Amino acid sequence: MRILLLEPFYTGSHKKWADEFRQFSKHEIEICSLPGNYWKWRMHGGAVSLAKITPSQKPDLILATDMLDLSTYLALTKSWSHNIPVAIYFHENQLNYPWSSTDEDVRLQRDNHYAFINYTSALCADHVFFNSQYHKDAFINELPKFLKAFPDNNNIDTIETIANKSSVLPLGLNLKKFDTCRPTKFEKPERAVVLWNHRWEYDKNPALFFNALFDIASRGIDFKLIVLGESYGRKPSVFDIAKEKLADKILHFGYADTFEEYGKWLWMADVLPVTSNQDFFGASVIEAMYCNVVPFLPKRLAYPEHLPAQFHGTFFYEEDDFVNKLQRRIWDVGYVRVMNAQQYALKYDWSNLAKFYDDQMDSLIMLK
Numbered sequence: 001m002r003i004l005l006l007e008p009f010y011t012g013s014h015k016k017w018a019d020e021f022r023q024f025s026k027h028e029i030e031i032c033s034l035p036g037n038y039w040k041w042r043m044h045g046g047a048v049s050l051a052k053i054t055p056s057q058k059p060d061l062i063l064a065t066d067m068l069d070l071s072t073y074l075a076l077t078k079s080w081s082h083n084i085p086v087a088i089y090f091h092e093n094q095l096n097y098p099w100s101s102t103d104e105d106v107r108l109q110r111d112n113h114y115a116f117i118n119y120t121s122a123l124c125a126d127h128v129f130f131n132s133q134y135h136k137d138a139f140i141n142e143l144p145k146f147l148k149a150f151p152d153n154n155n156i157d158t159i160e161t162i163a164n165k166s167s168v169l170p171l172g173l174n175l176k177k178f179d180t181c182r183p184t185k186f187e188k189p190e191r192a193v194v195l196w197n198h199r200w201e202y203d204k205n206p207a208l209f210f211n212a213l214f215d216i217a218s219r220g221i222d223f224k225l226i227v228l229g230e231s232y233g234r235k236p237s238v239f240d241i242a243k244e245k246l247a248d249k250i251l252h253f254g255y256a257d258t259f260e261e262y263g264k265w266l267w268m269a270d271v272l273p274v275t276s277n278q279d280f281f282g283a284s285v286i287e288a289m290y291c292n293v294v295p296f297l298p299k300r301l302a303y304p305e306h307l308p309a310q311f312h313g314t315f316f317y318e319e320d321d322f323v324n325k326l327q328r329r330i331w332d333v334g335y336v337r338v339m340n341a342q343q344y345a346l347k348y349d350w351s352n353l354a355k356f357y358d359d360q361m362d363s364l365i366m367l368k
Helices: 012-024 039-051 070-076 112-124 133-148 157-164 175-181 206-218 238-245 259-268 283-290 309-315 319-331 333-337 342-348 350-364
Strands: 002-010 028-035 061-065 086-090 127-130 166-168 193-196 224-227 250-253 271-273 294-298
Touching: 002 012, 002 039, 012 028, 012 350, 028 039, 039 070, 039 112, 061 350, 070 086, 070 112, 086 112, 112 133, 112 157, 127 133, 133 157, 133 166, 157 166, 175 259, 175 283, 175 342, 193 206, 193 259, 206 238, 206 319, 224 238, 250 259, 271 283, 271 319, 283 294, 283 342, 294 309, 294 319, 319 333, 342 350
Parallel strands: 002 028, 002 061, 061 086, 086 127, 127 166, 193 224, 193 271, 224 250, 271 294
Antiparallel strands: none
16 A cells, blocks of 8 residues: 655654654555644645645555644645545644643634644544544544634534544554663662653643652752753753752753664663643653653553553552652662563554554545
8 A cells, every 4th residue: 555644744753653654564655744843834834835745656545644734735636635545643733732821822812723723634534543542532522612612603513523533543653772772781870860851841841840859859869860852942941940950960961862872861760750731642751661761650641541550559640749759769769670661661662553553554445
């Protein structure tokens, strides 16, 4: 089968997913993309730009991602795309994504337009994939409120249409690649190593993460700290505060320039306290777990899907007990280091998901 994968925001996790799907799939996948800049403009104009690029061969299936205005793309390419099945994959969506209060579009009430693009794209696709059950439920459950906010002709019936053609297709990750950068011989520090490996953005709630560490350090509890991740634009000020306040505990602080360096630091870490306000899947959490970093998670968002229910008491925390429970994890590092977090991450490796992906794509060509 020939698949045309449309990615108007070809960078970061979007690029990695597209490239790895092409690498591990049995199908022939042609990626049609635009650079991963100016996400709002990509949602507005990306469809027009991608519609100008003719695929090398007529595909059997079109697979778009959530940054594309799919309805516009299909209208502009109807001369050749009209009888081809179309699916869309949601890495994230603008209906549930927490917007910054400082964003000009929020003040001017223009933010709904991006959510509407996601809505119409899901409506016109033959099938809709979400990367987690949480993501699927959150999007569909928010649609009634979203549509009822418009003055008339709310088309509430379309929600059931979208729900009936939606399913979960977990994010595939090349986790076994981390085996290549696992140190053959290394000794971890005597003290527990705490990890941050997310974007340096407000939706990841770094203030809660670092304030907890400030509190624990003030109690005389020693630990080491690795801070990874990338900053897009203005980063939260707590990163600069933490770099100074926790200077004596830092093993690394900043973006890892290579995959090998990133993987090396993951293997060095012990505990991953996660404080995010929003995460539709949590790829960075799964990567850390594969490197046997023990996650410490809020019992919400997509995280409960990653671990068996019988172990939720071990890996999850309640908001009012975050600091004390994290302190116990840091203090009892010997217990943490014998836990096997990797076993729960393996299901997302492409070696386990590639066939499932291919089978899902095979089933879509029967839609038309």
